Amino acid sequence: MASLYLIPVPLGPVSPDACLPPDTLAVARRLEHFVVERAKTARAHLKAMGHPQPIQALQIEELNEHTPAAAIPALLAPLKAGHDVGLLSEAGCPAVADPGAALVLAAHRANIPVVPLIGPSSILLALMASGLGGQRFAFHGYLPAKEPERSQSIRELEKTARRDRATQLFIETPYRSVALLDALASALAPDTLISVGADLSLPGQLIQTRSAKAWRGQTDAVKDRLVVFGIGIGV
Amino acid sequence: MASLYLIPVPLGPVSPDACLPPDTLAVARRLEHFVVERAKTARAHLKAMGHPQPIQALQIEELNEHTPAAAIPALLAPLKAGHDVGLLSEAGCPAVADPGAALVLAAHRANIPVVPLIGPSSILLALMASGLGGQRFAFHGYLPAKEPERSQSIRELEKTARRDRATQLFIETPYRSVALLDALASALAPDTLISVGADLSLPGQLIQTRSAKAWRGQTDAVKDRLVVFGIGIGV
Numbered sequence: 425m426a427s428l429y430l431i432p433v434p435l436g437p438v439s440p441d442a443c444l445p446p447d448t449l450a451v452a453r454r455l456e457h458f459v460v461e462r463a464k465t466a467r468a469h470l471k472a473m474g475h476p477q478p479i480q481a482l483q484i485e486e487l488n489e490h491t492p493a494a495a496i497p498a499l500l501a502p503l504k505a506g507h508d509v510g511l512l513s514e515a516g517c518p519a520v521a522d523p524g525a526a527l528v529l530a531a532h533r534a535n536i537p538v539v540p541l542i543g544p545s546s547i548l549l550a551l552m553a554s555g556l557g558g559q560r561f562a563f564h565g566y567l568p569a570k571e572p573e574r575s576q577s578i579r580e581l582e583k584t585a586r587r588d589r590a591t592q593l594f595i596e597t598p599y600r601s602v603a604l605l606d607a608l609a610s611a612l613a614p615d616t617l618i619s620v621g622a623d624l625s626l627p628g629q630l631i632q633t634r635s636a637k638a639w640r641g642q643t644d645a646v647k648d649r650l651v652v653f654g655i656g657i658g659v
Numbered sequence: 660m661a662s663l664y665l666i667p668v669p670l671g672p673v674s675p676d677a678c679l680p681p682d683t684l685a686v687a688r689r690l691e692h693f694v695v696e697r698a699k700t701a702r703a704h705l706k707a708m709g710h711p712q713p714i715q716a717l718q719i720e721e722l723n724e725h726t727p728a729a730a731i732p733a734l735l736a737p738l739k740a741g742h743d744v745g746l747l748s749e750a751g752c753p754a755v756a757d758p759g760a761a762l763v764l765a766a767h768r769a770n771i772p773v774v775p776l777i778g779p780s781s782i783l784l785a786l787m788a789s790g791l792g793g794q795r796f797a798f799h800g801y802l803p804a805k806e807p808e809r810s811q812s813i814r815e816l817e818k819t820a821r822r823d824r825a826t827q828l829f830i831e832t833p834y835r836s837v838a839l840l841d842a843l844a845s846a847l848a849p850d851t852l853i854s855v856g857a858d859l860s861l862p863g864q865l866i867q868t869r870s871a872k873a874w875r876g877q878t879d880a881v882k883d884r885l886v887v888f889g890i891g892i893g894v
Contacts, residue, residue, distance in 0.1 A: 430787045443777055447677045520786060520793035525894045528790030529852075532868040540788040542678055542779045542860060547793075551755060552665045553775040555763030558755035558782075562797035562825070590797075617764075625777060633767040659760045 426503045428531045429455065430524075431510045432517045432543020433469045436626040440473045443625060448541040449473055452510060457483045457502040460512040461522055469512060487511075488523055496530050503536050517545045521565065521595075546652050547593060550621030553631045556656030560590035567594050567604070574604070575611040581655055582612050591656040598648045605643040605653070612636040612655065619654035622646055661738045663766045664690065665759075666745045667752045667778020668704045671861040675708045678860060683776040684708055687745060692718045692737040695747040696757055704747060722746075723758055731765050738771050752780045756800065756830075781887050782828060785856030788866045791891030795825035802829050802839070809839070810846040816890055817847055826891040833883045840878040840888070847871040847890065854889035855881055 431452050434443050441449070452473045460466035463486055467479045475482070485499055503509050511518045511527060517540075518524040531538050551558050564581070568574045581592040596604045601622075608618050614637035622630040630645060633654075666687050669678050676684070687708045695701035698721055702714045710717070720734055738744050746753045746762060752775075753759040766773050786793050799816070803809045816827040831839045836857075843853050849872035857865040865880060868889075 442682045443680045445678050445680050445778075517783060517787050519788075519790065520783070523894070525790050525792040528788065529868065529893050530790075532790050538788050538790070538866050539864075540784040540859070540866070542777075542784070543680075544777045545780070545783050548752060548755070548780050548783050549775040549777070552752050553754075553763065553773050555754065555760050555765075555767050555773070557760035558798065559800050560798060563793065563795060565794050624775070629774075631773050631775070633764065658764050659758070 425537060426506050426508050427537040427539050428503060428528065429508060429510045430518045430528070430538070430540040431512050432541060432545070433512055433515060435515050435544050435546055435624060438626060440469070443544055444473070445542050448543050451541060455508050455510040457507045457509045458512060459485050459487050459499050459509060459524070459527055461488050461514045461524065462486065465514055466512045487527055491523065493526065496526050499527055500530055500534055500536065503531065504534070517543060520545065520547070544625050546621065546624045549624040550619065550652035550654060551591060551593060553621055554591065554619035554654040554656070555633050555658070556591040556617060556619055556654050557659040558591060560588055562590060562592055564592065564594040566596065569600065571607070574607055578608055578611045582616055585616070585656050589657065591654050593652060593654045595652055598650050601646040601649055601651045602643050605639060605646050608653065608655065609636050609639040609643060617656050617658055619656070620646055621652045622649035624652070660772060661741050661743050662772040662774050663738060663763065664743060664745045665753045665763070665773070665775040666747050667776060667780070668747055668750060670750050670779050670781055670859060673861060675704070678779055679708070680777050683778050686776060690743050690745040692742045692744045693747060694720050694722050694734050694744060694759070694762055696723050696749045696759065697721065700749055701747045722762055726758065728761065731761050734762055735765055735769055735771065738766065739769070752778060755780065755782070779860050781856065781859045784859040785854065785887035785889060786826060786828060788856055789826065789854030789889040789891070790868050790893070791826040791852060791854055791889050792894040793826060795823055797825060797827055799827065799829040801831065804835065806842070809842055813843055813846040817851055820851070820891050824892065826889050828887060828889045830887055833885050836881040836884055836886045837878050840874060840881050843888065843890065844871050844874040844878060852891050852893055854891070856887045856889070857881055857884035859887065
């Protein structure tokens, strides 16, 4: 029976041969049908992964924030016709923080086997590298961009981190990273820990965990970087 | 400057060559100093990863639930002497749901660079494969084993999943998996979705997402399996 393969891709401009397991690459190279967040990026990923066929000969359909829910069942057509399909995100693991999860759920509903493959996840790399512990943790996506909502949300997360001993993770767009780190450093208790994971698995990777107090005045380090932030109290 | 490398290992008895990226294997094979959850398993992992040196010649220190907090700074000694150190868990990614995070935090406090490497994580594979979405999600470790606390905790998680549109993940020991899935199927609203990810990335992998109602009477599927469970409302 045809399966829906969830194929991770590199987190930036590095060689897939170095950062993806051979099993993941082998599946990506074998498939001829793909559902992807953006066709242009996906073609570049498949080419870099050494797909043996002319990239323009592959069947590539898009699934992104513009795709109406009603269009999703049609994306399962190749699977129903017996062809394996690969799902790719713009970067990292598909069906986590992208619209691909809707296709995975549709596959489950149609009794189509789903096979997740191994590869890089900025969220998981940030969690490992933080030292804040993952016995319990939560990922919140983006925090509110405006005050006072942002600082209120930060203090809520700090309360949860202390009460549940759970690391709280979230992201920010590069141009707002310094503003968020400033807000964290001033809204959190001085000894609460803040972890920063920027450009993970890429050249120039920045990984630092410090107390809120120690980050004050040092927040330019994350300027214009894609950061996964964490807060916690340590293990 | 010497770095602390976080080295993922396979999730079970499969070849590291197939499921780990070449970069991860290259670091593991190059290092001579390791901090590991259990020395015996770590030696087997390093041998399977093709470490070129006699395994008994490597310096392997243990860090696990029996290690007193006071013993952790001494584990940084090779790093301070200029040797790179690799941190290994029993399975999957280190410093997530194991005691290794304490060493990572100690490294940050000593200004020692921390480098997370790419590899398999059962939590992340389960999240991707669930189709429940990871725009927001939380991992809770183990739920209470006894009633009525277990069902109470299940209903709390369902409330959070609906309110925050956040997938809620948790694990259970193999001999209690059926009991937990029974409790989920009966405590949750009939249309709440339950995902099961068992023996992920291994032969015999089981991946299924169904409504609570559809799981009723079908829970033997997870008997004696190591399962990452998820609950959510879909995307």
